[in-house]
Amino acid sequence: MSTENLNPFEIVQQQICTAGQCLALDPAIEEILKEPKRVLMVTFSVKMDDGTAKVFKGIRSQHNDAIGPCKGGVRFHPDVTLDEVKALSMWMTFKCGVVGLPYGGGKGGVICNPKELSQGELERISRAYIEAIASIIGPDKDIPAPDVYTNSQIMAWMMDTFSRLKGSNQFGVVTGKPIIVGGSLGRNEATAQGCVFVITKAAEKLGLPLEGATVAIQGYGNAGSVAAVLLNKMGCNVVAVSDSCGAIYNPAGIELEVLYQHKRDSGSCINLPGCERISNEELLELPVDILVPAALENQITAKNAEQIKAKIVAEAANGPTTPEADRILFAKGITVIPDILANAGGVTVSYFEWVQNLMNYYWSEQEVNDKLQTIMYNAFDNVYAASQQHQVDLRTAAFIVSINRVAEAIKVRGHV
Ligand code: NAD
Numbered sequence: 001m002s003t004e005n006l007n008p009f010e011i012v013q014q015q016i017c018t019a020g021q022c023l024a025l026d027p028a029i030e031e032i033l034k035e036p037k038r039v040l041m042v043t044f045s046v047k048m049d050d051g052t053a054k055v056f057k058g059i060r061s062q063h064n065d066a067i068g069p070c071k072g073g074v075r076f077h078p079d080v081t082l083d084e085v086k087a088l089s090m091w092m093t094f095k096c097g098v099v100g101l102p103y104g105g106g107k108g109g110v111i112c113n114p115k116e117l118s119q120g121e122l123e124r125i126s127r128a129y130i131e132a133i134a135s136i137i138g139p140d141k142d143i144p145a146p147d148v149y150t151n152s153q154i155m156a157w158m159m160d161t162f163s164r165l166k167g168s169n170q171f172g173v174v175t176g177k178p179i180i181v182g183g184s185l186g187r188n189e190a191t192a193q194g195c196v197f198v199i200t201k202a203a204e205k206l207g208l209p210l211e212g213a214t215v216a217i218q219g220y221g222n223a224g225s226v227a228a229v230l231l232n233k234m235g236c237n238v239v240a241v242s243d244s245c246g247a248i249y250n251p252a253g254i255e256l257e258v259l260y261q262h263k264r265d266s267g268s269c270i271n272l273p274g275c276e277r278i279s280n281e282e283l284l285e286l287p288v289d290i291l292v293p294a295a296l297e298n299q300i301t302a303k304n305a306e307q308i309k310a311k312i313v314a315e316a317a318n319g320p321t322t323p324e325a326d327r328i329l330f331a332k333g334i335t336v337i338p339d340i341l342a343n344a345g346g347v348t349v350s351y352f353e354w355v356q357n358l359m360n361y362y363w364s365e366q367e368v369n370d371k372l373q374t375i376m377y378n379a380f381d382n383v384y385a386a387s388q389q390h391q392v393d394l395r396t397a398a399f400i401v402s403i404n405r406v407a408e409a410i411k412v413r414g415h416v
Pocket residue numbers: 191218219220221222223224242243244245280294295296297316317318343344346347
């Protein structure tokens with residue numbers, strides 16, 4: 001059966017089945033894992049700048065809390081759907097599981113278009129949403145964080161609203177906050193840093209020297225641009241990057257300092273002098289050693305997977321590869337570092353932020369990065385060992401490692 005047209009919820013259910021088969025998973029546990037434990041849908045009204053009241057809908061999905069409180073971002077987007085939020089909360093459980101964090105998965109969303117909202121309206125929506133879901137969140141229940149179109153300012157408003165409701169500061173209720181109100185050093189770079197740590201491990205396994213390795217990065221935003229700089233520092237040659245306006249390619253390598261200024265001044269990567277303009281599709285098919293999809297879902301599909309030439313695909317983005325494309329890449333011998341491992345650096349440093357909030361004792365950036373490296377290296381080794389043991393791709397192996405952990409907690413707690 002073709003899996004190309006499945007929605008994210010159906011895809012994650014299928015990923016659970018695939019890993020479940022390798023593990024001979026107890027059918028009751030599989031059934032538990034295939035649905036969120038709790039989903040809250042809320043409707044709230046917000047006073048807009050023109051004095052009218054507008055009604056918004058929000059969702060919070062808590063997939064599993066057998067290992068610890070739920071954890072996951074909140075996205076503000078007009079296309080937020082229930083199935084999407086449910087799926088994202090499930091991936092969060094497995095992301096936390098694969099790096100061994102004491103968390104389960106959660107995710108939230110508000111159907112709105114931040115591009116059409118003033119700062120005041122955004123603030124009122126953020127506060128109203130948190131008030132509406134306050135009974136099911138908290139530092140020991142469920143800890144939201146930023147996601148698409150939400151940022152550290154929004155996290156500050158959310159934390160403040162929850163604190164007011166409780167009558168005391170509750171810094172640990174959300175992560176991704178500004179440093180002055182309990183944010184962690186290293187959080188902004190964490191996703192890319194974690195991704196680079198696992199790329200280093202994968203390259204080692206393949207005998208691919210990073211010095212001189214060529215890199216293409218799709219999506220030059222937070223995750224992609226920081227990954228480019230970090231890989232460059234390790235000796236890699238970043239030859240192509242892209243954003244929503246298009247892609248650029250220079251086989252001799254792109255000067256990242258110059259690119260930084262060009263993007264800052266012009267708002268995009270395109271038209272950087274000395275680079276060839278190519279399409280986003282062409283970028284994916286370039287003859288490079290390392291490809292980092294860091295933009296959107298469903299970029300590597302059954303249509304273009306045959307044409308991918310990279311030796312390593314490191315999924316900084318969530319869900320860039322469809323299940324059908326996964327099979328093609330595996331058959332071609334391409335190492336795909338799956339999203340739940342490759343971009344888990346973000347939630348790992350969110351976890352560090354929460355730990356620092358609970359202790360009220362803050363770490364240096366070096367401490368954060370050292371701890372992140374230990375966790376990412378261990379996670380890669382565990383996933384790699386599972387892939388060898390079960391003779392499966394790294395994605396299935398990551399699910400195996402993660403599901404094993406969650407299943408053990410479910411069993412030992414006597415939930416089945
Ligand atoms: P971002 O908004 O900072 O960057 C996204 C980039 O992708 C932008 O440069 C945008 O122009 C570009 N883009 C959009 N459409 C594109 C297209 N069609 N082709 C090429 N580029 C396109 O977002 P981000 O925080 O860097 O997140 C990127 C991905 O990484 C998302 O999938 C996100 O879920 C995932 N991720 C991010 C974090 C994090 O901490 N930032 C953590 C985990 C996962």
